Amino acid sequence: MIHCFQYLVYGLYPYTSDKEGPVNDSMPPDMIWRIDDFQIDPSRPLYEQFVEQIRAMIAKGQLAPGTRLPSVRETAASLRVNPTTIMKTYQELERLSLLVTYRGQGTFVTNEEAAISRSRRDLARTAVARLEELAQSIGMTLEQFIALAKEEE
């Protein structure tokens, strides 16, 4: 029974479903990063921005659960960024349970529903906090601010 379940999970990974045995690092990733995937502000810590933006991609479903990500080396080369930055980014996303690394297989977007909904909630909270700040700057509560935006001319 447990074995069946594992097969189902594995079935989500493209490239592995039609192959037997574990995949290895020479397998191509499911996607490659392109420099246009990110908007980077050069005066803020880079890894923070990569974490935020990849997290948002996972929350929005732009990066599907189970997607195999390019290695640190491939990512550093395609984004033309210091490899340490990418390593820190992947580590932080692993800490947030959004990425999982299997030794010898690579780094994948988590299949864990809970971790993804947590990231959606965090995304919502950050956006709302920003909105609240903006509302306060003109002396309004968040609710008043939203009401104002919905007001008809």
Next chain:
Amino acid sequence: MDHTITIQCTAVEMSFKKKKALHNVTFAAKSGSIVGLLGPNGAGKSTLMRILIGILEPTAGTVEVLGRKPGVETLGQLSFLPDRGHLPNWLTADQWLGYAAGIYPDWDIALEREWVRKQEVDRSTSIGTMSRGQEARLQLLTCLSRRTKLVILDEPFTGVDLLSRERISSAIAEETADGDRTFLIATHDIREMESMFDRIILIGDGTIKGVYDTEKLRDDGRSVESCYREVFA
């Protein structure tokens, strides 16, 4: 010897006759990092690089490269791309690479093949007919095809087109991923390189104007470019 430091300069002085080219130059480059040497023309970057590769002896101060005083031994353990350097224009890329494989004992044919493919260099092209971008890519892959721990690049982007610049910086990022290569790069192309540097050394009028870890700069809300402007403008 400290294995975590690839380059250590302490109070380096360099004078040519009466002219002082470098004054009290002190900095370190950690192993496996990408270090940018930034500054206006005539700041002393090329002089400093010539000292590091061991073809110029400083007037005073100490220099350690790969754990020893720069000289013949260290020169054999590093790759250097000189500013405005040219490859023999009467050879084809293939002939040049064959020649390089013969003179460098640490030449790695597998690395050469990989980089020729990734840098899209056509082996049959004669160097004399190459564009600046093509020649720059061939020069870089000559540096990368050797198994050297230290790669020193003096202005690798001058006169190089956008796509070749991107290919070159992409190769540099990839080559540091395993953590055993250190890059020291003098460049004016700050925008292309700023997200690659671990550390920047700002040099002007032969003196060090500042040494910064880039992630620390960004923690304080500053970019490499704004820091450069504050120091030199």
